Amino acid sequence: MNAYLKLSDSRKAYRVSLRDKLEKNYSQQAAAKSPVDRRWINGFMAAGYHSGLITLKELKIECLSAYRSAFRQRMTQVQEVQLERRLCKLCAEEYR
Secondary structure (H helix, E strand, O other): OOHHHHHHHHHHHHHHHHHHHHHHHHHHHHHOOOOOOOHHHHHHHHHHHHOOOOOHHHHHHHHHHHHHHHHOOOOOHHHHHHHHHHHHHHHOHHHO
């Protein structure tokens, strides 16, 4: 198996894992009365980005999709802007 196929398989496995973790995190957030700790999921997303397994655009799409699954509605424009800022901060080179 060549290196490109291995990387492709790794990317797919990461995205499936990320999708599951995000859906669980947003479901906990929907059920909780207080904010849910996002440090672990933030670290998981940053690690995936910095290792080249996912792009910033793909991270945003996965977050939006998981949010819609958990809350049964789309994020508001304000929430989406906050998400973009959070992802940009996570993926900044200085946090590597």
